[in-house]
Amino acid sequence: MEHVAGRSINLALSFRGRSALARVGLEQKVIEQHGIPMYGRMIHNPDGSRRSIPYGKADQCIYSVGRRYLNETMLTEAENHPNVHLHFHHKLIHSDLKKGKMVFENNGEEVQAEADLVLGCDGAYSAVRRQMMKMPRFNYSQTYIPHGYMELCIPPTQHGQFAMEPNYLHIWPRGQFMMIALPNQDKSWTVTLFMPFDVFDSLTNPDCLLDFFRVHYRDAIPLIGEEKLIKDFFSNRASSLVSIKCSPYHSSKGLIMGDAAHAMVPFYGQGMNAGFEDCLLLDELMTKHHMDLDRVLPEYTELRNPDAEAICDLAMYNYVEMRDLVNSRTFLLRKMLDNLLHAFFPNSWMPLYGMVSFSRVRYHRAIEHKRRQDKIVRSTVMALVAALAGGAAYLLQRGDLWRTAADTVHAQARQALAGLGL
Numbered sequence: 001m002e003h004v005a006g007r008s009i010n011l012a013l014s015f016r017g018r019s020a021l022a023r024v025g026l027e028q029k030v031i032e033q034h035g036i037p038m039y040g041r042m043i044h045n046p047d048g049s050r051r052s053i054p055y056g057k058a059d060q061c062i063y064s065v066g067r068r069y070l071n072e073t074m075l076t077e078a079e080n081h082p083n084v085h086l087h088f089h090h091k092l093i094h095s096d097l098k099k100g101k102m103v104f105e106n107n108g109e110e111v112q113a114e115a116d117l118v119l120g121c122d123g124a125y126s127a128v129r130r131q132m133m134k135m136p137r138f139n140y141s142q143t144y145i146p147h148g149y150m151e152l153c154i155p156p157t158q159h160g161q162f163a164m165e166p167n168y169l170h171i172w173p174r175g176q177f178m179m180i181a182l183p184n185q186d187k188s189w190t191v192t193l194f195m196p197f198d199v200f201d202s203l204t205n206p207d208c209l210l211d212f213f214r215v216h217y218r219d220a221i222p223l224i225g226e227e228k229l230i231k232d233f234f235s236n237r238a239s240s241l242v243s244i245k246c247s248p249y250h251s252s253k254g255l256i257m258g259d260a261a262h263a264m265v266p267f268y269g270q271g272m273n274a275g276f277e278d279c280l281l282l283d284e285l286m287t288k289h290h291m292d293l294d295r296v297l298p299e300y301t302e303l304r305n306p307d308a309e310a311i312c313d314l315a316m317y318n319y320v321e322m323r324d325l326v327n328s329r330t331f332l333l334r335k336m337l338d339n340l341l342h343a344f345f346p347n348s349w350m351p352l353y354g355m356v357s358f359s360r361v362r363y364h365r366a367i368e369h370k371r372r373q374d375k376i377v378r379s380t381v382m383a384l385v386a387a388l389a390g391g392a393a394y395l396l397q398r399g400d401l402w403r404t405a406a407d408t409v410h411a412q413a414r415q416a417l418a419g420l421g422l
C-alpha cells in the first residue's frame, strides 16, 4: 500500500466522521468498500496473553479506513461537481484574509487567486493560520508531548490472512509507552509505536531493539518478523506529536478548519472525525444564516472553539488510558459499571467513550456529563461506605468478632472507592 510520509496509513473512523460522510452520500461506500469494523480493544499482555474490552454495545464499532482510500473517494466525489476545480502542487505562500486574496507557488511560478471565503484546511502547520496569527487578539498555544510515534507493519500470513483477530484495535499497553495496530484491507496491520523520544534514541542497534521487543512486545516479534522489524525501525524516524489550540477560527474572509484549527494528539482517534464534524457545523450554519458570512463565521468560532479545545484535552487524557489505565482493575470496574448503568438508563447515562465515538454529543458537554457521572458514583459509594461503617460500628459494640468483621468491611469499602478512581 502506498504510504504518504508523515501521515498515518489508516485511521479510525467513528460516528462524527461517518455523519459528515453521510451528508455527502459517501458513508456506506467508505464503510462497505473500505472499512474494517473494530468492536473493541484487544489488549496484549507482556506474557503474550490477550483479552478484549468492547467499546460499547455488541454492535457498536469504529472502522479502520485507509487514508489513501478515503482521500481518493472524496476527491472522486468532488470531481463530479462541475463547480469544483482541483489544483494539485499549489503551495499557499501568502494570503490576505481581509480581501480573500491568495498567492500560491506552483513549479516555481506564483499563482494568484481570489475568493469570497478562504477555507484553511491545511493541517497542523497551517499557512492560513500563520496569517491569522498576525490579527490582534488571536490566541494560540501549542504543546509537543515528549512522546513520538513510528509506524511499523505486520504483513499478512503466508496464506494471505490477517495475523491477528481483525475486528479489534490491538493495544500493547506498557505504562509509559505503548504499541497499537489497526487492520488494513490487504490483510496487513499498521503498527504504531508510541514512546518517549529518549526511548527511541536509546535503541541504537538491532540487538538493543530486539532485546527491547523481547521484554515489552515479545508476541509481536514473530508477527512482524525479526528482519522486517529491524529494517523498518532503522529506516524510519520517530515523528513528533503536537496539540494546538487557538481562537478565533475566522477573520472577515477566512476560516480555519480541521488540524489547522485544532491539531490534537491521536489517542482518541478523533482528529479527522472532529475535522469532518467541523464541515457539518459549517454546513448547518450556512443553511441557518443563508450563507451570510458575517453571521456564519463568528457563530462558527463561538460554537466550535469549546468543543475543539475539549477534544484536544480528551485526546491527551486518552493516552494515559490506552497505555496504562486499560491494565488497571479500577478502570475495568468503572467501565463495567458505566456499561451496566448505560444498559439501564440509555438516555441519561452514557460512558465517555460512547459519547465521543458513537454520538454527536458536543465534546465539551461530554466532559461535563462525565464529571457529573463521576460525582454521582462518588456520592453513591460514599453513602454506601457510610452505611457500611455505621453498620460496622453498631456491630463493633457487640464484641471482638464483630470488630474484625467491621474492620474488614471498612477496608473493603475504602478499596472499592479507590478502585473506582474516587
Ligand SMILES: Cc1cc2nc3c(=O)[nH]c(=O)nc-3n(C[C@H](O)[C@H](O)[C@H](O)COP(=O)(O)OP(=O)(O)OC[C@H]3O[C@@H](n4cnc5c(N)ncnc54)[C@H](O)[C@@H]3O)c2cc1C
Binding pocket: 007, 008, 010, 011, 012, 013, 090, 091, 092, 093, 121, 122, 123, 124, 125, 126, 127, 149, 192, 257, 258, 259, 260, 266, 268, 269, 270, 271, 272, 273, 274, 275
Ligand atoms: C499517527 C496518527 C494517527 C492518527 N489516527 C487518527 C485516527 O485514527 N482517527 C482520526 O480521526 N484521526 C487520526 N489522526 C488525526 C488525523 O490524521 C488528522 O486530524 C487529519 O489528517 C487532519 O486533517 P486535515 O485535513 O485538517 O489536515 P491534514 O491531513 O494535515 O491535511 C492538510 C493538507 O494541507 C496541505 N497543505 C499544508 N500546507 C499547505 C500550503 N501551504 N499550501 C497548500 N496546501 C498545504 C497538506 O499537503 C495536506 O494535504 C491521526 C494522526 C496521526 C499523526
